[in-house]
Amino acid sequence: MRLSSQTGRPLSPPRVIQQTNKRISLILRGSGKDARLPILKSITDYVVSSGGKRIRPLFTYYLGNAHGLSANELIDLGALIEIVHASSLLHDDVIDGADERRSRPTASKLHGNKVAVLAGDHLLSTGLKHLNTFGNQSYMDIFTHAIRALSAAELLQMEYQYNLKTTEDIHDRVIEGKTAVLFEAAGALVAVMRGERNPYASETAKLGHLFGRYFQLRDDYLDYFDSERLKKKGLQDFTGGIVTRPLMKLLQTADRTEKNLIHAQWPGRGRQTSAVDANRILSLMRKHRIDVDCAAELEALEKQILRGLSALPGAAAREVISREFQKILAVRAA
Amino acid sequence: MRLSSQTGRPLSPPRVIQQTNKRISLILRGSGKDARLPILKSITDYVVSSGGKRIRPLFTYYLGNAHGLSANELIDLGALIEIVHASSLLHDDVIDGADERRSRPTASKLHGNKVAVLAGDHLLSTGLKHLNTFGNQSYMDIFTHAIRALSAAELLQMEYQYNLKTTEDIHDRVIEGKTAVLFEAAGALVAVMRGERNPYASETAKLGHLFGRYFQLRDDYLDYFDSERLKKKGLQDFTGGIVTRPLMKLLQTADRTEKNLIHAQWPGRGRQTSAVDANRILSLMRKHRIDVDCAAELEALEKQILRGLSALPGAAAREVISREFQKILAVRAA
Numbered sequence: 001m002r003l004s005s006q007t008g009r010p011l012s013p014p015r016v017i018q019q020t021n022k023r024i025s026l027i028l029r030g031s032g033k034d035a036r037l038p039i040l041k042s043i044t045d046y047v048v049s050s051g052g053k054r055i056r057p058l059f060t061y062y063l064g065n066a067h068g069l070s071a072n073e074l075i076d077l078g079a080l081i082e083i084v085h086a087s088s089l090l091h092d093d094v095i096d097g098a099d100e101r102r103s104r105p106t107a108s109k110l111h112g113n114k115v116a117v118l119a120g121d122h123l124l125s126t127g128l129k130h131l132n133t134f135g136n137q138s139y140m141d142i143f144t145h146a147i148r149a150l151s152a153a154e155l156l157q158m159e160y161q162y163n164l165k166t167t168e169d170i171h172d173r174v175i176e177g178k179t180a181v182l183f184e185a186a187g188a189l190v191a192v193m194r195g196e197r198n199p200y201a202s203e204t205a206k207l208g209h210l211f212g213r214y215f216q217l218r219d220d221y222l223d224y225f226d227s228e229r230l231k232k233k234g235l236q237d238f239t240g241g242i243v244t245r246p247l248m249k250l251l252q253t254a255d256r257t258e259k260n261l262i263h264a265q266w267p268g269r270g271r272q273t274s275a276v277d278a279n280r281i282l283s284l285m286r287k288h289r290i291d292v293d294c295a296a297e298l299e300a301l302e303k304q305i306l307r308g309l310s311a312l313p314g315a316a317a318r319e320v321i322s323r324e325f326q327k328i329l330a331v332r333a334a
Numbered sequence: 335m336r337l338s339s340q341t342g343r344p345l346s347p348p349r350v351i352q353q354t355n356k357r358i359s360l361i362l363r364g365s366g367k368d369a370r371l372p373i374l375k376s377i378t379d380y381v382v383s384s385g386g387k388r389i390r391p392l393f394t395y396y397l398g399n400a401h402g403l404s405a406n407e408l409i410d411l412g413a414l415i416e417i418v419h420a421s422s423l424l425h426d427d428v429i430d431g432a433d434e435r436r437s438r439p440t441a442s443k444l445h446g447n448k449v450a451v452l453a454g455d456h457l458l459s460t461g462l463k464h465l466n467t468f469g470n471q472s473y474m475d476i477f478t479h480a481i482r483a484l485s486a487a488e489l490l491q492m493e494y495q496y497n498l499k500t501t502e503d504i505h506d507r508v509i510e511g512k513t514a515v516l517f518e519a520a521g522a523l524v525a526v527m528r529g530e531r532n533p534y535a536s537e538t539a540k541l542g543h544l545f546g547r548y549f550q551l552r553d554d555y556l557d558y559f560d561s562e563r564l565k566k567k568g569l570q571d572f573t574g575g576i577v578t579r580p581l582m583k584l585l586q587t588a589d590r591t592e593k594n595l596i597h598a599q600w601p602g603r604g605r606q607t608s609a610v611d612a613n614r615i616l617s618l619m620r621k622h623r624i625d626v627d628c629a630a631e632l633e634a635l636e637k638q639i640l641r642g643l644s645a646l647p648g649a650a651a652r653e654v655i656s657r658e659f660q661k662i663l664a665v666r667a668a
Contacts, residue, residue: 037486091451094451113429114492118488119485126482128462128478128481132474137466140474144459144462147458147459148456148463151452152374158448158449158452
């Protein structure tokens with residue numbers, strides 16, 4: 001167990017983000033002739049500057065800080081989780097001919113599929129090479145497990161794309177592999193740092209898992225009911241043929257006529273998606289109070305997470321993590 | 335140092351291939367719910383049954399056997415090198431809209447780009463997860479280094495695609511990253527198993543490097559002068575806009591009129607490649623004796639490799655490895 005002063009004030013969120021970005025740059029800067037490849041420099045800059053909310057490094061840092069662990073190592077591990085996340089986004093952005101209609105300003109759009117794939121590979125291997133310098137077999141196991149789960153979940157999601165019979169069990173497995181796994185990894189890494197034998201059975205890993213689950217279910221909720229908060233067009237899951245909780249719940253309660261309407265709107269492989277009438281789907285959702293129902297599921301999960309956070313030992317970090325994550329957590333029915 | 339009986343007969347090549355295939359299946363079989371994903375099963379079967387010549391596992395096994403190392407660990411490491419190789423092939427097969435004309439029966443053609451990418455990720459992470467069970471930091475370093483080099487070399491090659499000014503230095507870096515690196519990794523792993531401090535400086539790593547270099551230069555040679563041996567249509571590098579040794583040498587000796595002819599035939603980004611007149615390019619090559627020149631370069635390299643092989647300690651393995659690899663090595667000017 002490497003415990004630094006449990007009472008030391010944690011860094012502020014902007015400072016954690018700044019330090020994380022610096023660390024990501026350092027790790028990816030690379031060495032030798034590769035570093036001079038313009039495309040790698042451009043992808044590295046893209047990963048560092050596009051930034052996102054750095055929610056995974058923030059989670060890693062505060063969770064570890066609450067347990068009095070070394071900031072330096074937490075920032076490093078958080079940066080590595082973010083690198084894995086960025087690599088997986090690059091690979092998810094790869095598109096097939098038929099999908100090119102859904103235009104997004106992704107790396108694969110800017111540089112082509114192949115560059116996106118290879119840049120993702122480069123990020124990932126550079127990250128793993130750095131991780132290996134820790135010489136910690138458990139860290140490596142947590143990362144390879146997570147990377148494996150990410151690809152399996154994406155494949156599972158593709159397998160069930162356009163399939164209105166997607167079950168809650170399938171959807172749960174997708175959520176766990178796609179999103180929960182990297183937060184769970186953060187919790188498991190903290191458990192390893194604390195010297196716990198069974199990192200995935202730890203409270204921190206469980207908290208990470210719940211948090212990641214919440215994070216994805218919230219995204220799925222907002223896609224239907226408050227897409228402005230995601231800064232994107234709504235019903236992307238529906239038009240992309242991805243069945244999530246709201247649609248699953250609607251299909252469970254809709255009558256035969258309503259089901260026919262949903263089926264008529266539902267896109268198929270190679271079928272135009274512009275035909276979706278968002279207002280009709282949304283009014284069906286509201287009629288059956290799916291928004292209220294989904295928000296209630298989120299609230300129950302939120303309570304569980306806040307209970308977990310309140311059990312963390314370090315008061316100062318506990319305060320920041322609860323405050324920061326309540327900003328994300330708070331989703332109420334409109 | 336783990337030395338088993340140095341005098342024990344090595345396994346026959348078909349037996350090494352059989353054991354390698356068995357090991358690849360075992361490693362990739364996976365566990366839990368993922369294994370039931372039909373697409374993963376199909377990709378695993380594809381990797382195991384498509385097989386290829388398993389030249390990397392054979393090289394790993396005989397190199398290690400010549401040093402009296404454990405067959406079990408050599409087969410495992412060879413299987414892992416092959417998994418990394420298969421994963422990198424899946425990622426190289428990813429195509430962009432404009433390239434779809436060049437039809438090849440690749441995974442990306444069969445299942446789409448995205449499946450090829452995710453299956454590659456899954457192979458790679460499953461392989462690394464298994465590698466991590468060795469708990470050997472040096473092994474992991476060699477693998478992450480190689481994976482990084484593979485993606486960097488592919489990016490470098492893309493950067494210089496269609497560029498007739500590609501230099502020998504650039505081409506060497508591509509060859510080293512694309513092909514030499516996995517043979518070099520085999521040699522470095524054997525060096526680690528033998529307890530050498532500096533695996534990349536070892537004779538086995540140098541031999542691997544030379545061998546990989548030879549293997550790629552030979553492919554580049556055959557693409558122009560004996561493509562039947564590769565069981566594919568010739569001049570694929572030319573029509574794909576990739577500058578290799580033969581073209582580089584031709585450009586160095588061609589006169590102005592001939593250079594204009596080459597430039598006129600050379601494909602550009604988005605330009606049709608069907609215009610290439612293979613016979614004209616080949617007759618220019620033969621006129622300038624580029625085939626003889628390239629074969630001489632290969633022969634010099636071949637001698638260096640055979641010298642390296644003859645210095646291996648284990649007589650029986652040395653015999654097999656020299657015999658097997660001479661089958662590949664022998665390239666003579668037609």
